[in-house]
Amino acid sequence: MKSVHDICRHRWTELLPHVGIDPKYLTGKHTPCPVCGGKDRFRYLNTKGKGGAICNQCGGFNPVDLVMQVTGRDFQEAARELEKLAGSVEPEKPRKARDNAKCREASSALWKGSEALTGDDPVSRYLEARGIDWRLADGDIRYHPSCSYHVDGNQYRRLPAMVAKISDREGKGVSVHRTFLTMDGRKADVEKPKQMMPGGLPKGVSCRTMQLRGDTIGIAEGIETALSAAVLHRVRCWATLNSSQMVKWEPPEGVKRVIIFGDCDLTFTGQAAAYSIAQILKVRHKIDVEVKLPHAFGADWNDVLKDQQQRNAA
Ligand SMILES: [Zn+2]
Missing domain, CATH: 3.90.580 (DNA Primase; Chain A)
Known part of the structure; x- marks a missing residue:
């Protein structure tokens, strides 16, 4: 009892x-x-x-x-x-759940205050400088003109930022990733130019950087690498943000083929994550899988893209 x-x-x-x-x-x-x-x-x-x-x-x-x-x-x-x-009293939410709910509200407010890319904003310029046509980022990537960057304690500055909505497996927004920029589209000269909004994340989140077409999808770790792989291999590609989220990723409904664009880390972390998720997708989800890695150690897909574009220009 x-x-x-x-x-x-x-x-x-x-x-x-x-x-x-x-x-x-x-x-x-x-x-x-x-x-x-x-x-x-x-x-x-x-x-x-x-x-x-x-x-x-x-x-x-x-x-x-x-x-x-x-x-x-x-x-x-x-x-x-x-x-x-x-029986007549609602259970109180544990502190962690309450804090997470607050963080989600802050993320959602930040996302609502952001703007679509136009080609004439710091985010478009940032992507173009990496050899990525900004129009490719037709998913959850937007521009925020004045995003708060916390220096320390209660001090903060306002900076332009690339904001990327982070979604759970079902596609519901759970957080926002920020890349702080300069007006001319460079990474801001701050200690941590890339930051996730505070708060816990569920397993298997990703940034749906592009809208899907057809039944093939690519995944990569970073936002820039996902977009670069998309340019190089002409496949719609999402970003899982890091290797530990990559191995927990699940494909959306209707996807029949996944191309995994791993990072080629000196520590083999990216490669291990790429092959782990490949095995899970193949064995558990019975999905057609391919793993692609940059050939040079320490290189990511944006390095490969820029290298190719330089060679094409020469
Ligand atoms: Zn007492």
Whole structure:
């Protein structure tokens, strides 16, 4: 049988005031103790939603103890009342979920404040400088004219940025990746020009850099590498952002063939990720797979593209 502690878990903050604990004691800040008084000796902790509290004088309380000591009810009485009320109270969201929800809101606001590429903006110039026709980025890549770059603590500057919507496996936006730029389309001269918005990410996210056509898709790690591979191999290509997300990627509905454009890292990280996801797609998803890697160690697909364009121009 479930105990009163299980039944009321994640509901204590709302339940306790109904059974005689003044909410002024449940703020999580130092307060007088509802049992022995004082000035700031008591603190409601509610660690892991278990409703616990601590007093420097009385020691630790579980929430049922607290109700008993404050109101004089015996255990049976307190537990019965709490269990009865628990069903009518919504469980509180754990802190992490609450923080993530806030981060998603911030990402969504940033995305809504961004603009489509026009060919005459820092993002288009940034892509063109890498040999990528900006019109190719017809998916979730946009321009933000004044994105806040945090220097340290509460200090920040506003910079133009390439913003890329990050979607989960179902295609729902979950975050935004930012590349801070100069007006003339170079990477901004800041310590960390590439940044994900804060907040946790689910497994298998990607940036849907381009709209899909047909049943073949390419994947690469970086946004620029995905677009470069798309130019070189004439295939629509998405970015998984890094090697650990690459191995958790899942193809969207209807895709029959995947070309994996791995990074050719000196540490073999990119290569390992490329072959891992290839194996998963082949064995688990029964999908036609091909792995392509740049020939030179340490090179990515944008290096290959620029190299080819230079040779063509010569
Ligand atoms: Zn006390």
